[in-house]
Amino acid sequence: MFNEVYDVIVVGGGHAGSEAAAAAANMGSKTLLITMNLQNIAQMSCNPAMGGIAKGQIVREIDALGGYSGIVSDTSAIQFKMLNKSKGPAMWSPRVQSDRMRFAEDWRMMLEQTKNLDFYQEMVAGLLVENHKIIGVKTSLGLKIKAKTVVLTNGTFLNGLIHIGDKSFGGGRAGEKAATGITEELVELGFESGRMKTGTPPRVDGRSLDFSKMTEQPGDEKPEKFSFLDVTKPLTKQRSCHMSYTSEKVHDLLREGFDRSPMFNGRIKSLGPRYCPSIEDKINRFADKDRHQLFVEPEGWNTCEYYINGFSTSLPEDVQFKALRSVVGFENVKFFRPGYAIEYDYFPPTQLKHTLETKLVEGLYFAGQINGTTGYEEAASQGLMAGINASLKVLEKDPFTLQRDEAYIGVLIDDLITKGTEEPYRMFTSRAEYRTLLRQDNADLRLTPKAYDLGIASEKRLKRMEEKHSKAADFVQFFKDTSVKPEEANPVLEEKNSSPVKQQDKMFKIFSRPNITIDDVRKFNAVENYIQENNLDNEVIEQTEIQVKYSGYIAKEKQNAYKLNRLEYVKIPSDFDYSKIKSMSFEAREKLKSIQPTSIAQASRISGVSPNDISVLLVYMGR
Structure with missing residues (x-):
């Protein structure tokens, strides 16, 4: 075969x-x-x-x-x-x-x-x-x-x-x-x-839930999309999620099963994700909290199956069921499948x-x-x-x-x-x-x-990116080159409780103010005309706004990255013998020998390797 x-x-x-x-x-x-x-x-x-x-x-x-x-x-x-x-x-x-x-x-x-x-x-x-x-x-x-x-x-x-x-x-x-x-x-x-x-939470039958008792969580009014390509389009209709909460009663019911929990009786010895704990872990670690959020998420357009985000658990299925039935809106819940943990x-x-x-x-x-x-x-x-x-x-x-x-x-x-x-x-x-x-x-x-x-991105994708970059750069330059008179600027500034201008000023300077948004400057005729004449889409407009308002921060971060990246180019030979550097800590030698960093910058990020160890290493490398 x-x-x-x-x-x-x-x-x-x-x-x-x-x-x-x-x-x-x-x-x-x-x-x-x-x-x-x-x-x-x-x-x-x-x-x-x-x-x-x-x-x-x-x-x-x-x-x-x-x-x-x-x-x-x-x-x-x-x-x-x-x-x-x-x-x-x-x-x-x-x-x-x-x-x-x-x-x-x-x-x-x-x-x-x-x-x-x-x-x-x-x-x-x-x-x-x-x-x-x-x-x-x-x-x-x-x-x-x-x-x-x-x-x-x-x-x-x-x-x-x-x-x-x-x-x-x-x-x-x-x-x-x-x-x-x-x-x-x-x-x-x-x-x-x-x-x-x-771990993962139980999946339930949405037909058995009372959504009127929960808080609706709709999508964005103007949804965007993930792909930069134009092969996909933003959603024109959306399904809502919903939110409910656990309670002290729910927590007490869950605690009844703790003696049979593999997390607490020692059968699970490995570590789970710190930032996505199970519901029993949350109750145990955050005992001062009397409730936790539950997000009720539909599994698709047409299915009635729902995912209960926030209720990940490995407790016995009867405990899961009894506790979830005490959550508001879940009084008559029917399970599709219980939650479980996996090692x-x-x-x-x-x-x-x-x-x-x-x-x-x-x-x-x-x-x-x-x-x-x-x-x-x-x-x-x-x-x-x-x-x-x-x-x-x-x-x-x-x-x-x-x-x-x-x-x-x-x-x-x-x-x-x-x-x-x-x-x-x-x-x-x-x-x-x-x-x-x-x-x-x-x-x-x-x-x-x-x-x-x-060779994994098409020329079409590259050209679309270059067009976006070029249009945004030109729009930023437009703001730098174009002035606005006080009689046009001040009504907009006053609406936002921003200090009025006394003389003609560049739009870039006004747009750079923290509380002034693209929607505000679009009230200037020249800006809206530019957008219409150049057929600018939301992607380009958003990119322009970020470049104008955060240009200082972006430039500073680029400079910081450049300084630190100089150490990325100081390469460490693959056969470097760390054991000969006696003036370096034993922990550092062991860690460096195990991980075999390819550059000084990577070596400096290893836990247990101190700035002093890096200085010693640079000396041994003749730097």
């Missing part, structure tokens, strides 16, 4: 695997996607949503780099929201509620229409390795499929164990079996492995290079939850980068990496391989020191030229 040698084999068809397969195939590599169930490609295992705080920026970056997540998020969206709109643009984060079934279907259709991509349904049970180099995979049926590179994106399936109360059973997701064999082989090859935990194997990501290639086995890449991350978006971005680099390796081209000032994806990967993680890693805007540069609105300006050079 498989006589040819593939350029890239991707193991696993989740968000990471789907992006990896698409990227490799679009770069011209002969690619095979192997997954245990082809019906579940890009399955939304947990919440039916894409994006959110920092995650929305990642989806925009994936789209700018030629990935599929942004397009599929648009085609399957049932609601759009731009979060944090009351804050500065560095914090704005797009998010969509998705139609879960349509999301997976659209991903499958896009992959099937991708050239150079083959599919095969079976479990990969082992790897083929010769002289520390990957040469293929072994399947559960005994097939040996050869490849030049392999990308592992196993999600929660590696020795997955599902917990509901005092019941435990093997599985990678509810209703699906776990994957076995790979962890044991990797450990035998010298890899360090660990266990992590994540799975992961591999500390300090064992990887910036390309996501493993240090121990050449040509083997890890992406997604196998690296200790949580979230569709984090997984998809890793898959994209792993697929790109696996293809580049086959083509014998230089690897592709992103710096911390270039993308949230760069922050994510650098955090993982430099600092590692002992709990499921989730991206936040606070993790990015250059978040003013890494906004969701300019992801295409930052990354599309790079994607075009790699």
Whole structure:
């Protein structure tokens, strides 16, 4: 069946695997996607949503780099929201509620229409390795499929164990079996492995809920979209979410099951995501709070299934049911399926290079939850980068990496391989020191030229980006060149309680005032005429407003990034012997030897390596 040698084999068809397969195939590599169930490609295992705080920026970056997540998020969206709109643009984060079934279907259709991509349904049970180099995979049926590179994106399936109360059973997701064999082989090859935990809430029948007792959460009045391409359109109709709350009574009912909770009786020993705790964990950790928010999210356009965001749990199913029936609006709730926790194997990501290639086995890449991350978006971005680099390796081209000032994806990967993680890693805007540069609105300006050079972004995409950049730059210049008279400016300024001008002034100066928005300056005839004459869309107008109002902050952050990035170019030889530097702390020597940083900048970000250690290292390198 498989006589040819593939350029890239991707193991696993989740968000990471789907992006990896698409990227490799679009770069011209002969690619095979192997997954245990082809019906579940890009399955939304947990919440039916894409994006959110920092995650929305990642989806925009994936789209700018030629990935599929942004397009599929648009085609399957049932609601759009731009979060944090009351804050500065560095914090704005797009998010969509998705139609879960349509999301997976659209991903499958896009992959099937991708050239150079083959599919095969079976479990990969082992790897083929010769002289520390990957040469293929072994399947559960005994097939040996050869490849030049392999990308592992196993999600929660590696020795997955599902917990509901005092019941435990093997599985990678509810209703699906776990994957076995790979962890044991990797450990035998010298890899360090660990266990992590994540969870999911119950899904319920929306027909049994009383939404009149809940708070409606509609989408934005003027919804936007994720993809920078014009192949998708903003939503013209949306489905609402709803919000309710737990209560002291609910908490008391949940506490009745704590003695049977695998989290509290010791059966679950691994750590779960700190920023997405289970409901029992929230009650235990935040005992002073008498209620917690629950977001009631529809799973699609037409289904009556609802996801209860905020009620993730592994308590016994009878406890889940009794407690949820005491939530306002849930008095007659019927379950589709109970919540559960799942433990799975992961591999500390300090064992990887910036390309996501493993240090121990050449040509083997890890992406997604196998690296200790949580979230569709984090997984998809890793898959994209792993697929790109696996293809580049086959083509014998230089690897592709992103710096911390270039993308949230760069922050994510650098955090993982430099600092590692002992709990499921989730991206936040606070993790990015250059978040003013890494906004969701300019992801295409930052990354599309790079994607075009790699061959995964079309010329049409590049030209659209260049047109947006050019139009925004021209509009900014218009504000710098054009003056407005006091009699036209002051009525607008007075409306906003802003100091009037006494003489003719440049529009740029007036527009730069904190409380003056684009809607205010559009009241000036010259501005509205310019917009109409040049047919400017909302994307260009928004980009212009950000450039005008935040130009000082952006320039300052670019300068800071330039200063710090000088250390990125001070490379450390791969065979550098840290043990000979006796004046460096023992912890620093051990950490540097283990992680093998490629630059002084990366070395400085390793936990346990002090500024003094870096100074000593620079001296030994003759700097």
